[in-house]
Structure formats: structure tokens, C-alpha cells
Amino acid sequence: MSIGVHNIGQGCVTCLDHDEHYILTFPNGYGRQVNALISILIFNALSILTVPWIELGGECSINCSKTGYNASIVFHTKPFYGGKKHRITAEIFSPNDKKPFCSIEGEWNGVMYAKYSTGENAVFIDTKKMPTIKKKVRKLEDQDDFESRCLWKDVTYNLK
Numbered sequence: 001m002s003i004g005v006h007n008i009g010q011g012c013v014t015c016l017d018h019d020e021h022y023i024l025t026f027p028n029g030y031g032r033q034v035n036a037l038i039s040i041l042i043f044n045a046l047s048i049l050t051v052p053w054i055e056l057g058g059e060c061s062i063n064c065s066k067t068g069y070n071a072s073i074v075f076h077t078k079p080f081y082g083g084k085k086h087r088i089t090a091e092i093f094s095p096n097d098k099k100p101f102c103s104i105e106g107e108w109n110g111v112m113y114a115k116y117s118t119g120e121n122a123v124f125i126d127t128k129k130m131p132t133i134k135k136k137v138r139k140l141e142d143q144d145d146f147e148s149r150c151l152w153k154d155v156t157y158n159l160k
Contacts (some may be wrong), residue, residue, distance in 0.1 A: 005029040006058075023063050027056040027075040055085055056108065068095025075108065088112065 007026035014021050033052040057077035063070040069092070076087040088108040091100035099117070104124050106112035114124035143150040 002033065003031045020064050020066050023065070025060045027060050027073075028058040030055050030057055030077065032078075053085060069093065086110065 006028050009026075011024050011026065012021055013024065031052065031054055055077055056075040058075055060073040060075070061070065062073070071090055071092045073088065073090040076089065078085045078087075084107070086107045086109050088104070088106060090104040092102040092104070093100050101117045103115045104112050105115075106124070109127055111126045111128070112124040113121065115121050137149060140150055140153060145151065149156075
């Protein structure tokens with residue numbers, strides 16, 4: 001049993017220090033809980049529910065029109081049998097190049113490793129060691145009617 005959300009559209013991230021604008025697409029989201037039915041005896045069956053989890057899946061891209069650099073990212077979903085959750089692979093390209101200068105693999109919520117075209121291997125990022133930064137959100141009364149938290153406030157209240 002699962003539910004999938006297909007994210008349509010794109011986002012824009014601006015790096016003010018470099019005057020760079022990155023257009024990116026988003027992975028799909030999945031809520032998973034697999035039911036396994038195991039027959040123990042002829043008339044007896046046991047239903048084992050796994051612990052539910054959220055995972056990302058699908059292909060994404062990041063492009064900078066100013067520099068021409070771009071990345072292709074794949075969020076891998078966990079196979080039904082075996083495999084790991086939260087796997088990611090990515091390739092980063094220089095402007096006008098068909099061959100990536102950097103390949104990345106690992107877990108998007110853990111450690112990712114980079115392999116450069118020079119042969120160098122390094123830790124790209126360890127998300128477990130990153131500090132948590134508290135969100136800065138305007139008070140509800142200062143938000144416009146269609147800003148996310150204002151729009152969904154009744155749903156959030158009832159879920160709590």
C-alpha cells in the first residue's frame with residue numbers, strides 16, 4: 001500500500017552573492033507501507049505490516065542560465081525486496097559538456113560521496129553533521145490569504 005505525489009512545475013533558487021538563478025525540478029514523494037501476507041498453515045495467515053516511511057523518487061534537474069552549469073539527479077525508490085532507502089545519484093556538467101565532471105551517490109538524508117573526473121573521491125556532504133536552522137516565518141496575521149501557512153491553518157489545526 002502506498003500513495004504517490006507527482007510534483008509538477010519548477011522552483012527558482014537565487015544566490016544573491018553571485019547573482020545566479022537556478023531553475024530546478026522536484027522529485028516525486030511516496031508514502032509507503034507494504035503489506036506482506038505469509039501463509040503459515042493451510043488455514044492460517046499472518047499479515048505483517050512494515051514500518052511506514054516516506055521516500056523520494058524520480059528524476060530532477062538543476063540549471064543555471066548564467067553559468068551554463070547543470071545537474072541531473074535521480075532519487076531511487078527502494079526495491080520491493082532488498083535494497084536501501086533514500087538513495088540518490090547525480091551528475092554535474094560544465095557548460096556545453098556531455099560528460100560530467102562530477103558524479104555523486106549516497107543517501108539524500110545521510111552521506112553523499114563525490115567522484116570527480118580527475119579520479120579524486122571525497123565526501124560531498126554529510127547531512128547528519130549539518131546544523132539545523134530554524135525557519136523564519138511571518139506571523140499568520142501578517143501573511144496574505146494565499147500564503148501556505150495561512151491557507152492551510154485550519155487543516156494544520158485539525159491535524160494537531
